[in-house]
Amino acid sequence: MTIDGRVARGERTRAAALDAAVALATEAGLHGLSLAQLADALGVSKSGLFAHWRSKEALQLATVDRAVAQFQELIVHPALRAPRGVRRLWAVHTARIDFYAARVLPGGCFFANTEFEYNARPGPVRDRLAAAFERWTAFLERLVQEAVDLGELPADVDVPQLAYEVDALGISAVMRSRLLDPDTAYRHARQGLLHRLRALCPDPTLLPEGPS
Amino acid sequence: MTIDGRVARGERTRAAALDAAVALATEAGLHGLSLAQLADALGVSKSGLFAHWRSKEALQLATVDRAVAQFQELIVHPALRAPRGVRRLWAVHTARIDFYAARVLPGGCFFANTEFEYNARPGPVRDRLAAAFERWTAFLERLVQEAVDLGELPADVDVPQLAYEVDALGISAVMRSRLLDPDTAYRHARQGLLHRLRALCPDPTLLPEGPS
DNA sequence: AATAAGTACGACCGGTCGTGCTTTTTTCGG
């Protein structure tokens, strides 16, 4: 079973196009992303690009999926090396902030940008973004719940509430880092959760010391 | 000194146009806002609209200013009736959440949407949005500082940090209310700050009782 | 009554958008 070099070539341009589309979408938005722009950035023709997806909407949906995969690969997966509980929750939070601080994407956060862009535009794109957001929320809640189950957090912790606050600190970080002082934003996002967890967690050795 | 009926008419259409522009921009974005769209919504001609601003950018800047004025008028000003200190801080936060819950703007929050839209687009529009964001941040920090000065919050409170957290809870509320369950989002935003202030404020009578 | 200023209009320009249709180039199996 050899690989068809023709479709292999197609796959390569497809993958390269989606990576560029994710990056471009953080600057111009998922709607503002244009075929001509993307084709120029890749050095291919507009129609050659268009042939891979039957419509712009199909390209947008594929771009969302690629962004999800990238987020999993660069943030979630590395953080899962931390042991379950508050350490893993903390690892995911800091991995996210580090991702923003590393300026991987030119426009900050793909999901923050596109979810605000599409929150009032009904359709398949919005639905897919909402689904991704829901999975992310469920993932954070699971992390908190595991910490509770392990006894690292009190049993009476409001799990969805704490997950909400974790995400809020992160969203605010990427927003402020783009318009105000980035380092201050990252520091507040980290300190916010660190102090919150320190106040809740009976075992202080599970969290980094850091500045008070 | 009589009022010039010509400029009065101009002022009226100007004001109506900016109100419509703020609302439209929350759906289509400040860049996606098109002259033709806005003209249709107002029932006037595109060129007649265009005569009021020399360029689209001028219209965008005027729209930002109008949104700032609307935010002041509908959220900040009413909340300033609450006495200084934690009660005023709480009033501003809840007024903001109520503003979102009332669905005043079809796309949620003008500033959240546009600031994410323009965070990677250098230029006068981004600069004006950043300036508005900076003033909003300074305002929140002033509210927190006043509560500290009045002794309603401990003297060792990290003022910018707490202001950051207040804003983060609000931003997250409007984001989640558009894609997931709105009531849950609003409740988390309110509870988050209420519990935080309850833990910090020695005088429990300053805050509403609410559900634990 | 004549002139000037402000507002609004319809027609139109060059450019870019997404999207089809046709052709050329690349790569495979026999």
Next chain:
DNA sequence: CCGAAAAAAGCACGACCGGTCGTACTTATT
């Protein structure tokens, strides 16, 4: 080496974009 098949390119289309122009209507000034 040769047709078949997939990928990429070329080309043209209708729609919409921001912006300009000349013009008509209304109001204020002289």
